[in-house]
Structures are given as C-alpha cells and as structure tokens.
Amino acid sequence: MRPRLFEFEDLPWFPAVIRSGMMDYLRFMISALRIYQPIVPLLAEALRRSGQCQLLELGAGSGGGTETLWRALRTEGFPQLRITLTDLYPQPAAWADLAVHTHHAIGHESRPVNALRVPRELVGFRVIFSAFHHFAPRAAESLLHDAVQAGTGIGIFEGAGRRWWEYAAAWTVLPLAQLLLTPFFQPFRFSRLVFTYLLPIIPLCTIWDGTVSLLRLYSEAELLALARRADDTEKFAWQVGKKRHRWGAEVSYLIGWPK
Known part of the structure; x- marks a missing residue:
C-alpha cells in the first residue's frame, strides 16, 4: 500500500488565504498548459451518451482549466x-472572475459541497479535475457510488503521473x-505576494x-476496481485509460454514464 500522507489544503484549520494562494497557482498552470485539452473529445462523447448539456464540477478549487475546457x-x-463549480472550501472570488469571462456560463454554488453527498438539486454530468487523489479509497468509492445512485454520469481526470521527472x-x-x-x-491579491515572497508559505x-498528490494518484487498475465496487449492480458503462499531450504529459481518466 502507498502511504497516504496529508495535504495542507485538505486540513479544515488551514488558513483560507494560503489555500487560495495555492489554488490560484494551480489554476494558472493548468490553464496555461492546457492540461486537459486531450480529454475534450472523451468528455464530449460522455455528455452525448448521458444526454447531458451541463457539467457539475466537484472539488473545483479555483477552477483551473475550466474556462479553457468550456471553450x-x-x-x-x-x-x-x-x-x-463546487467545492468543500468554496473560492467565490476566483469563481466570480470566471463567470465574468464566460458571460456567466460558468457559475458556482456558494455553500460548501461534499462530493460524497452531492445535493440532488445540483444537476449535471459530474467531473473532477486534479482532485480525485484527495479521497482515500473508501471515500473515493462513496463518491462514485453517489453519482451512480443519482443516475448522473461522472468523469475523473488527473493531469499528472507517478514518473520520476514529474x-x-x-x-x-x-x-x-x-x-x-x-x-x-x-484576480490580484496583495496577500499572495506577502505569503510567497516575504513569508514563502504558499510555495x-x-x-x-x-x-503528496503524486504519491496518492490512483492507477488505471485501481480506478476501475473502485468503479466496479461503487457500481455493483452494473448500472453504468465505464471507460478508463490515459491520453497523452504532445509535450509528454499524460491525463489519466475514468468515465462512466448510465447504460
């Protein structure tokens, strides 16, 4: 078994100003590198198969890559x-910025949303980008099971791997x-400069x-095993695999939709 060390951003007591600074960095890098561009055709096909025209993003952080994906x-x-966009620790300032850029096609839920028990009034094909590794196996299985019980499709995407160069x-x-x-x-924040340069807590x-995120990443076999346990009555069709960027990075994915 791989060690499941803690991540600071998962801790309830972790200062929001530091968490926001870390999320802003991830948002910038994921968007600039277009990390999730390779899986756009896969997600489009999943939307068609599930009859959906709306995405519900869980664990959205600052919404890194979401605008690029939407376009x-x-x-x-x-x-x-x-x-x-939803998250257990909402980032309303960053999300408001995305709403403006997309003429409010990207909206958000202001209250905290637990990805293991998503309120049924929040509809859409569920997606998780760069966040599924935060969930230990039992919680990850519950997350998938909740999507199956709701009858909505779900896509899990991780834009990294456990290779030495990463x-x-x-x-x-x-x-x-x-x-x-x-x-x-x-959006610009003076606090981000303070906690990056004067007190380098954010970096x-x-x-x-x-x-720790790289250590926690699930393999394709582990993703499929989680899906099969979560969907023990075989209500969903599942796909698992990897898509490669031209510059070498890989995106691993697990996608499921009602049969």
Whole structure:
C-alpha cells in the first residue's frame, strides 16, 4: 500500500488565504498548459451518451482549466454548455472572475459541497479535475457510488503521473515558475505576494502538497476496481485509460454514464 500522507489544503484549520494562494497557482498552470485539452473529445462523447448539456464540477478549487475546457467543448457541439463549480472550501472570488469571462456560463454554488453527498438539486454530468487523489479509497468509492445512485454520469481526470521527472519538476521547475509568475495571477491579491515572497508559505506548502498528490494518484487498475465496487449492480458503462499531450504529459481518466 502507498502511504497516504496529508495535504495542507485538505486540513479544515488551514488558513483560507494560503489555500487560495495555492489554488490560484494551480489554476494558472493548468490553464496555461492546457492540461486537459486531450480529454475534450472523451468528455464530449460522455455528455452525448448521458444526454447531458451541463457539467457539475466537484472539488473545483479555483477552477483551473475550466474556462479553457468550456471553450473547447463549445466547439465540440455544445454551444450552450453551462458549468457549475463546487467545492468543500468554496473560492467565490476566483469563481466570480470566471463567470465574468464566460458571460456567466460558468457559475458556482456558494455553500460548501461534499462530493460524497452531492445535493440532488445540483444537476449535471459530474467531473473532477486534479482532485480525485484527495479521497482515500473508501471515500473515493462513496463518491462514485453517489453519482451512480443519482443516475448522473461522472468523469475523473488527473493531469499528472507517478514518473520520476514529474517528481523532479514538482521540486524544481514548478516552484521556480511559481516565484516568477505569482505577480501575474488574477484576480490580484496583495496577500499572495506577502505569503510567497516575504513569508514563502504558499510555495513551500505547494511543494509538499504537489509531492503528496503524486504519491496518492490512483492507477488505471485501481480506478476501475473502485468503479466496479461503487457500481455493483452494473448500472453504468465505464471507460478508463490515459491520453497523452504532445509535450509528454499524460491525463489519466475514468468515465462512466448510465447504460
């Protein structure tokens, strides 16, 4: 069994200002690198198969990559696509910025939303980007089971892997990029500068959480096993696999929809 070390951003007592700074960094990098571009055709097909035209994003953080994904799906036959962002620790300032950029096609739920027990009034094909590893196996199974019970499709996507160069990047290239790019993150926050340069808590916590995230990632076999346990009556059709970027990075995915 792989160790399940803690991540700072999961801790209830962790200061919101530091969590927001870390989420802003992830949002910038995921969007700039277009991490989830390779899975756009897969997600478009899942929407068609499930009869959905709306996404419900769980564990959305600051919404990294969501606007890029929304624009890409609009060209894949979903011009009226709407996305609702949710999180156990909502980021309303970052989400409001996304709403403005997309003419409110990307909205959000202001109250905290537990991905294991999603309120039934929150509808749409459920998606999780770069966050499924936060859930231990039993919780991950419950998350999938909740989607099956609700009769909605679900897509799990992780834009990283457990390869040596990804660990090396988490300790070297990415922290350097964070130090160089922080002044350009939007929306601007003075606190982000303070806790990046004067007291470098944000970059240090980001290095720790990034390393632990890589250790926690589920393999394709583990994802499929979780899905089968969550869907023991075989109500859903499931797909699992990886899609590769032109520059080498891989996106692992688990997608399911009602048969």
